[in-house]
Amino acid sequence: QLHLQESGPGLVGPSETLSLTCTVFGGSISSGNAYWGWIRQPPGKELEWIGLIYYSGSTYYSPSLRSRVTISVDTSENQFSLSLRSVTAADTAVYYCARAPYDYIWGSSRPRSFYFDSWGQGTLVTVSS
Amino acid sequence: QSVLTQPPSVSAAPGQKVTISCSGSSSNIGNNYVSWYQQLPGTAPKLLIFDDNKRPSGIPDRFSGSKSGTSATLVITGPQTGDEADYYCETWDSSLSAVVFGGGTKLTVL
Numbered sequence A: 001q002l003h004l005q006e007s008g009p010g011l012v013g014p015s016e017t018l019s020l021t022c023t024v025f026g027g028s029i030s031s032g033n034a035y036w037g038w039i040r041q042p043p044g045k046e047l048e049w050i051g052l053i054y055y056s057g058s059t060y061y062s063p064s065l066r067s068r069v070t071i072s073v074d075t076s077e078n079q080f081s082l083s084l085r086s087v088t089a090a091d092t093a094v095y096y097c098a099r100a101p102y103d104y105i106w107g108s109s110r111p112r113s114f115y116f117d118s119w120g121q122g123t124l125v126t127v128s129s
Numbered sequence B: 001q002s003v004l005t006q007p008p009s010v011s012a013a014p015g016q017k018v019t020i021s022c023s024g025s026s027s028n029i030g031n032n033y034v035s036w037y038q039q040l041p042g043t044a045p046k047l048l049i050f051d052d053n054k055r056p057s058g059i060p061d062r063f064s065g066s067k068s069g070t071s072a073t074l075v076i077t078g079p080q081t082g083d084e085a086d087y088y089c090e091t092w093d094s095s096l097s098a099v100v101f102g103g104g105t106k107l108t109v110l
Helices: none
Strands: A003-007 A018-025 A034-041 A048-053 A059-061 A069-074 A079-084 A093-104 A111-114 A123-127 B009-012 B017-023 B034-039 B046-049 B063-068 B071-077 B086-093 B098-101 B105-109
Touching (some): A018 A093, A048 A093, A059 A069, B009 B017, B034 B071, B071 B086
Antiparallel strands (some): A048 A059, A069 A079, A093 A111, B034 B046, B086 B098, B086 B105
């Protein structure tokens, strides 16, 4: 049974960098059958996708966050991490990590689907001084 | 403003059929697979449907998905009070090169 666990500070100051790690239990992050992703949800609002990473380091990022986001992977620790720079109060949210099986358009390297089949419990990060 | 449009809320009596729509475009729903998630209050989302109409193991068959053109639909047959939750559609947008979520629909079982 796959289990994902987010960890990191619950409080970050404005203009600082938010850093979170997701540890994967019960399966290998290097299995190759899925990407690994971050999704966030501001209090009372909808889900917002942040980005995806493959065990090889290949990434996709949200266009609206790309300039501030880096997602990295550590296969030796079975972890992947999120770094969000220059945060403001608008970045206050519950941050989820998840596994994302994928499908590519036949005969190409272009994706046609990612879906999130295993989620961490989520961790609330508040941006405040 | 979400790329995918869902109604903010729907309601139904127990035993009725509920449909939740998700409207997009040819760059997302029209050419890519759709997934649906259920988010109970205070919990992480849970995958209900993937690849337009497939259910993960353990998801009851009263949850079903379909797609026509640039719109997708989640159907809940015989909703129960335990199904009161927020429901989100999701897909890949080929023009944005991004995963996109709908704005979510709150289901109330009367």
